[in-house]
Amino acid sequence: MTTTSPQGRTELLRPDGSPVRVLVVDDEMSITELLSMALRYEGWQIRSAGDGMGAVRAARGFRPDAVVLDMMLPDMDGLAVLGRLRRELPDVPVLFLTAKDAVEDRIAGLTAGGDDYVTKPFSLEEVVARLRGLIRRSGATGRRSGSVLTVGDLTLDEDSHEVSRGGDGIHLTATEFELLRFLMRNPRRVLSKAQILDRVWSYDFGGQANVVELYISYLRRKIDAGREPMIHTRRGAGYLIKPAAS
């Protein structure tokens, strides 16, 4: 089930109308904090654990609808934790967090069961999007709702990663796609460069703030090229997207 809040944000809800519950498992406090904050902002109920034992215990009491699980925990191997979690929650989807250079083969097998993974350092947009996908597909929200964002004649499919405006397909790079998704999930709302940076770039990004300007410029070339512009600058405030008409 999905609901649209007064601001226009679309929230996932469980069939009985209660908020979705997510368990976050990571031993780095700063990561659990970061994730908890961002996921809570999505309107979800969050609990966190710092090790495998805590995760299993929390799973038992909290009965989450999805789990974010770091594969590198101090007390037990990621796979062992997964096994124990599965015994408690057989059908709950899991989003794995793994180091970039870690053996990805093992993970590949795991995601076959409908789970998913992202590599550290991740961007919040990526985690949230994957998690939304998992929850949507797991059926925890009753109806399996669509995954297509639309603003004016611009559409973005979160599943197939296809983007088109007025029927013409548009090829975007990964970063461009995430930026556009963030804009489109907040139509008609001014988003500051800081917000965009925090949300679309990985949490360890330490570069120049003008990457945002740069990528906005790329997006405009691909989306607004020769057409009525949809991406607008609010000087000193940020950017917003809205339908061309109006």
Next chain:
Amino acid sequence: MTTTSPQGRTELLRPDGSPVRVLVVDDEMSITELLSMALRYEGWQIRSAGDGMGAVRAARGFRPDAVVLDMMLPDMDGLAVLGRLRRELPDVPVLFLTAKDAVEDRIAGLTAGGDDYVTKPFSLEEVVARLRGLIRRSGATGRRSGSVLTVGDLTLDEDSHEVSRGGDGIHLTATEFELLRFLMRNPRRVLSKAQILDRVWSYDFGGQANVVELYISYLRRKIDAGREPMIHTRRGAGYLIKPAAS
């Protein structure tokens, strides 16, 4: 929940009708004083602390609905304070104060959790507006109320930063926008040039007082141009805005 006072000021209230509580944390006495006064004027209940330990202690007892937190505190790092605060108040939104030149000050991930920040030197209008936005969005006030100010046929949307009169969109610069917001939040009330300067310009502004006249003139050109004027001069007293009719 929102209520309209006899003066026409719109106040945020908690669901039980009690005033919103805000904790202000900064080590410079002059800043906490300035903020406390301005925020109290909004009808909020204010408590202040001068360091991290004090902030945590105050959070425990005071249970604020929002926190204004300077990132540069004498006893502990801003992020450390944030962590401790979060343990006490998991869902409370935080408005960070950061020095402009402090190289982007590691804001990473902070705004993504629904928090926000302003740079020093700030204007009071800016702080109040951001804080109102945070509180509104956090849901501490029960229903999430709208963000559109209206005076006569003039409307100003604080979220999208859009302004229009009688349906026609009007483009305003950042300063013009803040000035108009201040006027519109105090309709039919004479605001002196000093008041306006104190509220809309940053606290360290050292320029000529006639910037206010200048910006009023800019606003009139854009808002009153060729129409029944809404911005009026009270010679020797200040300016006020009111609906064209009457």
Next chain:
DNA sequence: TGTGTTTCTCAGCGAAATCACAGACGCGGG
């Protein structure tokens, strides 16, 4: 390992915004 793609830094340009200054304007008192 090699090639094409993507991400990002750097630097320069141009537009927009802010503000000082000064002269014009006009209200209100004498």
Next chain:
DNA sequence: CCCGCGTCTGTGATTTCGCTGAGAAACACA
């Protein structure tokens, strides 16, 4: 009716902000 003070606004200097080209570095994939 005229003067003086307060207000308004045109001009232009300066600064800030945003946009984009060029190229380096990192990456992905064969």
